[in-house]
Structures are given as C-alpha cells and as structure tokens.
Amino acid sequence: MIRERYSRQTLFAPIGKDGQKKLAEKHVVIVGAGALGSANSEMLARAGIGKITIIDRDYVEWSNLSRQQLFTEEDAELSRTKAKAAAERLQAINSAITVLGIVEEFGPETAEHLVEQADFVVDGTDNFNTRFIINDACAKAGIPWVYGGCLTSYGIVLPIVPGETPCLQCLIDQLPQEGRTCDTVGVIAPAVQITAAYQTAECLKYLTGYELSQEMLNFDVWQRNHVSVNISSMIDPHCLSCSSKATYPYLMKQQGIQTAVLCGRNTVQVRPAQTGNLSIASLVKQLKPFSESMKDNGELLIFTIENTRFVVFKDGRTLIHGVKDVKQAKKLYQRYIGA
Amino acid sequence: MDIQVNGKILKFDNKAMTIADLLDAYDIQEKIAAVERNKEIVKKTDYEQTILADGDAIEIVHFVGGG
Numbered sequence: 001m002i003r004e005r006y007s008r009q010t011l012f013a014p015i016g017k018d019g020q021k022k023l024a025e026k027h028v029v030i031v032g033a034g035a036l037g038s039a040n041s042e043m044l045a046r047a048g049i050g051k052i053t054i055i056d057r058d059y060v061e062w063s064n065l066s067r068q069q070l071f072t073e074e075d076a077e078l079s080r081t082k083a084k085a086a087a088e089r090l091q092a093i094n095s096a097i098t099v100l101g102i103v104e105e106f107g108p109e110t111a112e113h114l115v116e117q118a119d120f121v122v123d124g125t126d127n128f129n130t131r132f133i134i135n136d137a138c139a140k141a142g143i144p145w146v147y148g149g150c151l152t153s154y155g156i157v158l159p160i161v162p163g164e165t166p167c168l169q170c171l172i173d174q175l176p177q178e179g180r181t182c183d184t185v186g187v188i189a190p191a192v193q194i195t196a197a198y199q200t201a202e203c204l205k206y207l208t209g210y211e212l213s214q215e216m217l218n219f220d221v222w223q224r225n226h227v228s229v230n231i232s233s234m235i236d237p238h239c240l241s242c243s244s245k246a247t248y249p250y251l252m253k254q255q256g257i258q259t260a261v262l263c264g265r266n267t268v269q270v271r272p273a274q275t276g277n278l279s280i281a282s283l284v285k286q287l288k289p290f291s292e293s294m295k296d297n298g299e300l301l302i303f304t305i306e307n308t309r310f311v312v313f314k315d316g317r318t319l320i321h322g323v324k325d326v327k328q329a330k331k332l333y334q335r336y337i338g339a
Numbered sequence: 340m341d342i343q344v345n346g347k348i349l350k351f352d353n354k355a356m357t358i359a360d361l362l363d364a365y366d367i368q369e370k371i372a373a374v375e376r377n378k379e380i381v382k383k384t385d386y387e388q389t390i391l392a393d394g395d396a397i398e399i400v401h402f403v404g405g406g
Contacts, residue, residue, distance in 0.1 A: 036406040126406040151405035172402065176371050182405040195406070216373055218400040227345045229375045229400045 005096075006048050019208035020048060024097075026207045027051040029118040031106045031134055033082040034058070035187065036148050037124025038070040039196030040203075044122070045090040045097060047204060052090060054124075055102040055114065056082040057269070058319075059300060059311060067189040081299045081313070103299065103313060105260075105271065106130055108253045111137040120203050121145035128176055129250075129260070132241075135160070135168040136248040139241045144206055148199040151180060153188055153222030155195035158231075159202045159212035162242055166234040169241035183264030190221045257333070259326045262319070268329035270337075271317045278316035278337075287336060305336060312337060340393040351391075358386040361397065372401040 010020045028049050030041050033056035041054050060068075060075040060082055070089045071082070087101025104110055106125070115121055115137040123145060125131055131147065138145045139162045147158040147168065160167050202212050215228040240247050258271040272278075280301050284294060291303040301312045309321040310332075318337055320329045341348050344361070353360065358374055358381055374381045375398040381389055391397070 032406065034406060124406060126404065128402075128404045131404075147402075149403040149406055151403040154403060156400065156402055171373065172370055174370065176368055176402070176404070179368070180403075180405075187405055192406075216400045225345055227398050227400055229373055229380070229398050231373050231380065231400075233380050234373065 009047060014210070015204065015208055019204075022208050023048050023204070024050045026119040027053070027117060028120050028122060028203060028207075029114055030054045030122045030124050031130065032056055032124030032126065033068075033070070033086040033101075034064070034124060034126055035067045035069075035182075035189075035192040036126075036150065036196050036199070037082075037122075038068045038086065039192055040122045040124055040148070040200050041086060041090055042069060042093065043196065043200040044203065045094045045099065047200075048094065049097060049207070051098040051100070053100045053102065053114065053118070054083055054086050054090070055104055055106050055110070056086070057103070057105040057313075057317065058082050060085055067187065067192050078297050079295065079300065079302055079311070080297065084299060104275075104315065105269070105317065106133060107258075107271075108133065108251045112140065112251060115143055116141045118143055120206055122199055122203055123147050123149075126182060128172075131168060132175060132250040136241050136250040138162055139167055139169075139246060140248050140251065144212065146199045146202045146212075148195045150191040150195045151182060151187055152185055153191050154218070154220045155191045155198075156216065156218050157195055157198040157202070158216045159206075161212055165212075165214055166231055166236065167239060167242040170236040170239045171231065171234055173236075181264035188221070194219060194221055257330060259329060261324070261326065265321075266324055267319055267321045268323050268326055269317065269319050270329055270333040272338075275315035275317060278312070278314065280312070280314060283312065283337070290336070306332070308332060310336065340391070342391055342393075343396040345398055356391045358389045358391070358397075361391065362386065362399070365399065367399065367401045371403075372399055374399050 010017050033054050059079045060071045062076045070086045075085045081103045083101035083103045087099045090099045111133050142162050144161040149156045214232040216231045217228045219226045256273050260269045291305050294303040311319040323329045
C-alpha cells in the first residue's frame, strides 16, 4: 500500500506525520553522485523528500561499484553518466517524488543558481575545491549544508548553518592540498555508509524543524573510534565567505578554457569557455581517421588517440585520462575537440 | 608523560611537546584540524606555542577530502 510507505518513519516521534508533510515540500540538492552522493540520495529518496536534484560531472566506472550503491554493472559497462543513472534509479525507488539529474560540473557557473532553489544542500563530493564552492554558494544564499568526507576507514561529518556556525572557510582558511585521496589510499563502504547516515540524519533534522549539531564528528569504523568536538567558537568574524566582509572567492568565474586536475586519477578535465556547443555526431565524423574504437552511448563519447583516453560530454566538457600535465591536456583538447 | 588523545592514553618522552608536534606525529595537516585541550578549543595560531602537560586530554578532529 502506497500510503504505508512512510509508516515506520512517521512512527518515529521526532518526525511524525507533520514532519513527513514537511519533507514532501522540501528540495534537497546533492552535489556529487559518487559514494556519499549515492548513499545520501537513496536514503533521502526513500524518506520522501519532495524534490531531489543531484549533480555530477563524471561517468560510472567499474572501480565505483564496490561502494557507489546506485550503480550496476550495466551502468559501468555502458559508461553511463552518474547523474542520469542515479536519477533513474532514485525515481525507480520512489516514483512519488521529483528527481532531477544534472550532468555538469558544480562550479562557479552552476553553483549559485542551484543552491538558491534548495532548502538544504548535501555534500557528496570527493574534493576540497568543490566543497569550498558549496560553502560560498550556501553562505551567499543563506542555505545550510552538511559536509561529509571519508577516506580509508575514516569519516567526518559537519553541519554548516551560514550566520550561525563556523563555515568551511572559518575552519580552513586556505584550500588544502588533497594529499591522500580515495584513488590513492582507498576507502571502504562502511566508512561511506556511516558518513552518509550522519549527513542524512542532519538533513532530516533540519527539514523537520530541529537544530543541527554544532559538533564536528570524526570516526574510524575499523578502529571503532568516535570523536566529536564542539567547534562553535571557531567562527571567524573576518571570514571571506560568511562574515559581513564576505567576497565569496570560490564563486568568481574564470575566463576562457578551464582545466582541473582530478586528483589521484591521472586525469585532467578540460571545460570549454562556452559549454553546450558541441555536436557529438560531427565529432565522431571528424575523429574517425584518428581513432579506431569510438563509443557513443548517447550521453558521452569515448575514444582513444595517442594512447590517451578521451571522454567527451555533450556540453563539450572533456576528461582526458592518462595525462597529469594541464598544458598537455589543453593542447590535446584543442587538437582533437576544438577550441 | 601521559596524554589522553581521542580517548586513548599515550606515553610521550618529549617533555616540551606542542600541539603542532602532536599533529605532526599523527601526520595531520594543521590547517585541516580542530583541536580541543581539556574541553577548550585551541586556536590554530597557538598550536606551535601550546606545550602539553601530563594528564592533558586532547581531542583531535580533522577534515578529509574523499567521498
């Protein structure tokens, strides 16, 4: 029975039937459809959040399947975009809600517009740079969000409420080096699940009218440690992102072709100055003389030239695998994809 | 000297150990950490000067970028 769907959740006194009604009216934006994005979005879809938007720049690979719970072997085989595959799966889990999957990078161009429409933002990213963009966009729009990070068997969760709690910029005054990442030292699914569980719990609390935790929680699921520290005194009155002097440094738009190194993956992302101008069909024609194997799955085009694997999205954004150097990646992009 | 770090009691020989040294020993970048000493947050600018005392209870939390 459809009306029984939320019965166990509404029996939980802090949510109740009133809380359930509130959830149905809310919009949550999830940034990233990797491990944390998958786990959070599945719980939120099952919980009956009225609208879920999930944005991701990547496509499904075999190495994702150990923990990115929304994806199947078929998604990896077809190299489907994570945002589309995730949205389809979430809609199949709960047809009564609205799900939107966006195949794009969450960058200065997209962040503000998306965050403004949200009641709450969930961090499902895998890098500090994107989190600082979330932080600035949420600070500017006054929308709360929850940081989640995990690595090896370790996880961290921190809710951030602009104007009330320290923001990411208050706590980390400059972009840290990535150092160790999931692609270099690994991560296990239990660490992902605990991180996501605390994130989703904070999201449900906020959406049903409860105060969020002021503590930064760390745990190690392998060592069985939990540490939680109240960081409310670390708010920075001169913060560039959340004080009255805010300049939102991570929302500044760059000019021209943009590149980003996907850390630990030996991959550079190249983004044209203007997205949305590319015809995959004409690119296929143009590249036929250079590449023997080309795969077009309707969402993206994959081909190999000069021992380098290119993945071209419909909007022209391209991942170039096997390259570390940004200049070389730009050169390859201009040679084969165009300016 | 005995110091409790994240709930576990550890022995250190170094008598002039600072918060910065402790983070170093754990291989944690200072800028991504928050440290509580005897229930009080330690300012990041004080990590180098704060010398640990026998019996201190330290809680360290830190960010990671994965996900």
